Amino acid sequence: MGLVLGVDLGTSSVKVSAVNQQGEIVAQQGFDYQLSQPKPGYSEQNPEDWVTSTTVAIDRLILKDGIKANEIEGISYSGQMHGLVLLDDNNQVLRPAILWNDTRTTAQCKEILNQMGQSFIDITRNVPLEGFTLPKILWVKENEPQIFAKVKTILLPKDYLRYRMTGDLAMEYSDAAGTVVLDEENKCWSQAIADQFDLPISIFPKLMESIDLAGTISDSYATFSGLKTTTKVFGGAADNAAGAIGAGILSSNMVMSSIGTSGVVLKYEDSADVNYNGGLHFFNHAIPNKYYTMGVTLAAGYSLSWFKKTFAPEADFNDFVTAAAESTVGANGLLFTPYIVGERTPYPDGDIRGSFIGIDGTHTQKDFTRAVLEGIIFSFADIMAIFDAKGSHFDTVVSIGGGAKSPVWLQIQADIFNKKVVSLVNEQGPGMGAAMIAATGVGWFDSVQDTAKAFVSYGKEYLPNPENVQKYQMLHTLYKKIYGQTAEISHGLMAYRRDQLN
Numbered sequence: 001m002g003l004v005l006g007v008d009l010g011t012s013s014v015k016v017s018a019v020n021q022q023g024e025i026v027a028q029q030g031f032d033y034q035l036s037q038p039k040p041g042y043s044e045q046n047p048e049d050w051v052t053s054t055t056v057a058i059d060r061l062i063l064k065d066g067i068k069a070n071e072i073e074g075i076s077y078s079g080q081m082h083g084l085v086l087l088d089d090n091n092q093v094l095r096p097a098i099l100w101n102d103t104r105t106t107a108q109c110k111e112i113l114n115q116m117g118q119s120f121i122d123i124t125r126n127v128p129l130e131g132f133t134l135p136k137i138l139w140v141k142e143n144e145p146q147i148f149a150k151v152k153t154i155l156l157p158k159d160y161l162r163y164r165m166t167g168d169l170a171m172e173y174s175d176a177a178g179t180v181v182l183d184e185e186n187k188c189w190s191q192a193i194a195d196q197f198d199l200p201i202s203i204f205p206k207l208m209e210s211i212d213l214a215g216t217i218s219d220s221y222a223t224f225s226g227l228k229t230t231t232k233v234f235g236g237a238a239d240n241a242a243g244a245i246g247a248g249i250l251s252s253n254m255v256m257s258s259i260g261t262s263g264v265v266l267k268y269e270d271s272a273d274v275n276y277n278g279g280l281h282f283f284n285h286a287i288p289n290k291y292y293t294m295g296v297t298l299a300a301g302y303s304l305s306w307f308k309k310t311f312a313p314e315a316d317f318n319d320f321v322t323a324a325a326e327s328t329v330g331a332n333g334l335l336f337t338p339y340i341v342g343e344r345t346p347y348p349d350g351d352i353r354g355s356f357i358g359i360d361g362t363h364t365q366k367d368f369t370r371a372v373l374e375g376i377i378f379s380f381a382d383i384m385a386i387f388d389a390k391g392s393h394f395d396t397v398v399s400i401g402g403g404a405k406s407p408v409w410l411q412i413q414a415d416i417f418n419k420k421v422v423s424l425v426n427e428q429g430p431g432m433g434a435a436m437i438a439a440t441g442v443g444w445f446d447s448v449q450d451t452a453k454a455f456v457s458y459g460k461e462y463l464p465n466p467e468n469v470q471k472y473q474m475l476h477t478l479y480k481k482i483y484g485q486t487a488e489i490s491h492g493l494m495a496y497r498r499d500q501l502n
């Protein structure tokens with residue numbers, strides 16, 4: 001039996017899925033790792049944790065699930081985006097990776113725009129935001145010059161993992177776009193940006209397509225993991241590009257809603273001929289010469305996980321979320337904004353923080369949980385509104401990520417979006433996308449689109465309930481007022497937290 005492995009290198013864990021030629025997940029293993037938040041706005045991980053956790057998951061597939069290493073024809077990846085991995089001359093990691101949800105780089109973002117203005121947006125098709133990689137590189141250059149002096153190569157999380165499994169140093173396009181150093185339309189590193197910020201262009205590695213062959217499993221990784229050196233390894237994709245493929249978002253009338261650690265509302269774009277004026281991210285897709293547009297809620301699943309860990313650490317996750325159904329639409333008059341690590345879309349503001357508004361002496365924990373679930377989707381609806389304003393007509397929302405495991409949350413999505421929502425039979429959108437890239441790479445299908453036709457299968461449909469839709473429209477109007485009315489207070493509190501540390 002031929003198999004491929006899809007490695008989904010997320011922010012909270014890595015999940016490795018073994019997939020057969022019918023697109024069925026025959027076995028799956030995952031392993032969690034930690035996020036380090038040493039200062040307000042900081043978010044880091046140790047790249048070694050990604051490698052070790054992936055290896056544990058692969059070992060378990062082989063040793064516990066009985067997957068035969070010689071049946072694994074190919075491996076590919078879906079990776080959390082933007083995280084800065086710095087390597088020295090010997091390809092050793094120089095410092096912890098600075099992640100996508102780290103917002104320490106507001107000053108560098110302003111500086112990029114001051115120095116390059118519209119020409120930066122024309123080249124990269126994005127405005128510089130704290131989460132993207134270039135501001136992180138500039139932060140290290142300014143704040144840790146002794147480390148920067150040793151930098152030979154920069155990589156992104158899944159590209160580093162692929163390097164450790166094959167020995168090949170490269171970055172693939174959909175992830176490279178999220179560095180905002182890539183000239184997106186010309187598919188090359190921007191010499192103009194490198195020159196402007198005095199960065200040696202040599203630190204940016206060779207580029208590859210998602211379905212390109214990076215090599216085979218190296219001797220040393222084969223010994224370490226139990227994999228065979230004959231297994232082929234393919235470029236992979238940014239998690240949102242991989243998620244879009246795994247969710248079958250291959251035409252512009254479909255939209256993806258992803259509730260992972262972050263939240264994403266994503267639209268497929270057939271060409272680069274679109275202009276959202278930097279209000280949304282616009283990146284190269286995992287399908288050659290295709291693109292996608294998306295908005296990002298920095299703390300989607302993370303808001304729920306934070307809330308549960310803080311206020312109900314002993315509860316079973318499923319039971320805890322399901323209990324929100326016992327509250328009401330609008331959580332008995334309680335609103336939550338999920339800005340607990342800052343926000344990106346529609347408010348590019350690293351210093352905004354979350355709020356519960358309307359707390360009443362009668363509110364229970366179930367109301368608070370419901371408010372968290374609803375607040376996250378109101379934030380997604382803010383992104384959806386940008387697409388609507390540009391004339392998008394979506395008939396189906398495909399929901400992926402850990403949050404799509406919850407039927408209560410899927411119905412909340414249908415009612416707030418006022419659209420039909422479907423989940424995947426297996427919610428592993430990014431992991432399936434990664435497996436589909438490998439399946440295309442090994443030649444099971446001619447194109448990623450053909451693989452998607454064979455592999456994607458949708459589960460139950462959730463239809464909007466008109467009464468709930470009406471209530472949510474009114475509540476969303478109230479929700480939208482919270483950002484403007486809490487921004488100044490939030491910024492003051494962030495300044496206070498920073499002062500306390502000095």
Ligand SMILES: Nc1ncnc2c1ncn2[C@@H]1O[C@H](COP(=O)(O)OP(=O)(O)O)[C@@H](O)[C@H]1O
Nearest residue numbers: 010011012013260261301302304401402403406
């Ligand atoms: N049973 C569940 N119901 C609803 N949400 C869940 C459930 N289990 C996990 N989640 C949410 O899914 C998120 C993780 O999703 P995942 O796609 O695995 O993230 P990542 O790829 O960023 O690691 C968690 O932050 C959590 O809030």
Ligand SMILES: O=C(CO)[C@@H](O)[C@H](O)COP(=O)(O)O
Nearest residue numbers: 010011080081100260261262
């Ligand atoms: O920063 C972004 C996209 O721009 C995030 O979507 C990251 O790619 C992390 O994804 P998850 O771990 O939440 O899947």
